[in-house]
Amino acid sequence: MNIVNVMWSGGSPFMSVHTVHRQVLAHAPVEGQVCNWLLLGDGLSSGIGKTRSWHLPSRVLKGRMPHRLALSWVRWRMLRALREAAADVLLLDGVGVARLLLPLLHRLPGVQVAVLFHGTTRLNAEDVRLFRQFPAERLRVAAVSATLARTLEQDLGRPVRTVRIALDPQAFCQQLLGREQARQALGLPEGGPVLGAVGRLVESKGFAMLIEAFAEARARMPGAQLVILGDGELRAHLQARAEALGVADSVRFCGHRDDLARLYPAFDWLLVPSRSEGLGLVLQEAVLSAVPVICSDLPVFREQLGEAGCYLPVGDQPCWAEAIAGCATRDGAALAREQWRALAPEQGWEAFRAGSASLLEG
Structure with a gap:
């Protein structure tokens, strides 16, 4: 065929x-x-x-x-x-x-x-x-x-x-770096919590609001870093905004990385402030990496995480700032386990394989 x-x-x-x-x-x-x-x-x-x-x-x-x-x-x-x-x-x-x-x-x-x-x-x-x-x-x-x-x-x-796109959990987990290796690969210094955000630097991903919320929360999170992986048309604007808010030393723009899928263990939390998504594969990648996810309250995210999701109103900066500050005291490991069970990666992978084969039948 x-x-x-x-x-x-x-x-x-x-x-x-x-x-x-x-x-x-x-x-x-x-x-x-x-x-x-x-x-x-x-x-x-x-x-x-x-x-x-x-x-x-x-x-x-x-x-x-x-x-x-x-x-x-x-x-x-x-x-x-x-x-x-x-x-x-x-x-x-x-x-x-x-x-x-x-x-x-x-x-x-x-x-x-x-x-x-x-x-x-x-x-x-x-x-x-x-x-x-x-x-x-x-x-x-x-x-x-x-x-x-x-x-x-x-x-x-x-x-x-x-x-529904899914990842092979066994293959994905085998290629992950350890926490310290991933942080070294990104050039991150030792210190406070590392909050990750992944995606194209475009309006629909909500990164401008995220930087504002992080700046507000950082006073309650000494040493915290926001690490953004991805590139796009808004990079210069976002960097300038971080500078204006006085958090340029704590917001790191790492650009596009071909080895992105290996690097999630560098994060203590993944933040997904998208305004809209078709799926949001970064959510799955974080869950498979045992990284807890905080995300916008979008139907497509609820479809994947159900009751285990930590959902915030789209674009609500004060709400996001409060949730980011709460990362310092919340049990992220327990939430990550709940989100793994909700996502059910093995079942999702088998359903995706069957659906792909059916889609391409001659």
Whole structure:
């Protein structure tokens, strides 16, 4: 079975999406050839099969006038490439890729398609009509969480599968560094508690509010450090804000790390102040690392941690400051054990494996 995995873009901002697709592809029901297509830029890290970078201009992909003629040319090239690849299954990264390739399905009658959604998406009426042209037996729509799947079902008016992303707990835990090793890798000095935050430095992740809350709480937490792993467009702004609040020496920006998954033991707590999430894989990574999690009160986080979650109102700085200060006295190890039991990593991993195989059936 030949699978063509089509991704929107590459680079560190899209690493989590690439990781998800790599995990899904690893559980294809039978061995076959995998070809990865990257529409914009470079830096695809699927780790499975070969890769083709199309280097398409974003203005053409968006299909607005006067670029529709160019878009038709791109689709013709891709139709020819799909036939040459003898594709049996297409795995598409969200609605942007679906808009480009679903119109070709009428000319590829033997190809099955799976569209995997990773986060909240604005679907217009044209998108809905496009998806409804194809029966569920041929076009499978899936989401990385049950919360997201329910929303998409309402928007699309068709079934949406839940393929909740999960990690192999045994493999993940084997690669973790010890606490001191992880702190040395990040260049952290010995001292007070280390609070971690992981993700792209963009508005939706809530890091600006988190820095404000940390600055307020730090007076009650001598020696505490906030360590932020990730990069993005707001880095300079966030650094300037930490400086203005007088906590620049206690807020460390460590940038993007390829070895991120090994480093969670450096943290005493993980803080996830996101405004919205499709899944929030960092939550799972922290739980598997025995690091207790404090997170925004989002349905997708409650889906994973249930009653064991420590949930705070989205964007409520005073509430977050109080919770951060409380980390100094709270039993984090006991909470981490509760969160492991709630997440049930082994069961989640088996469900993910079965869901991925079903999604990619030819």
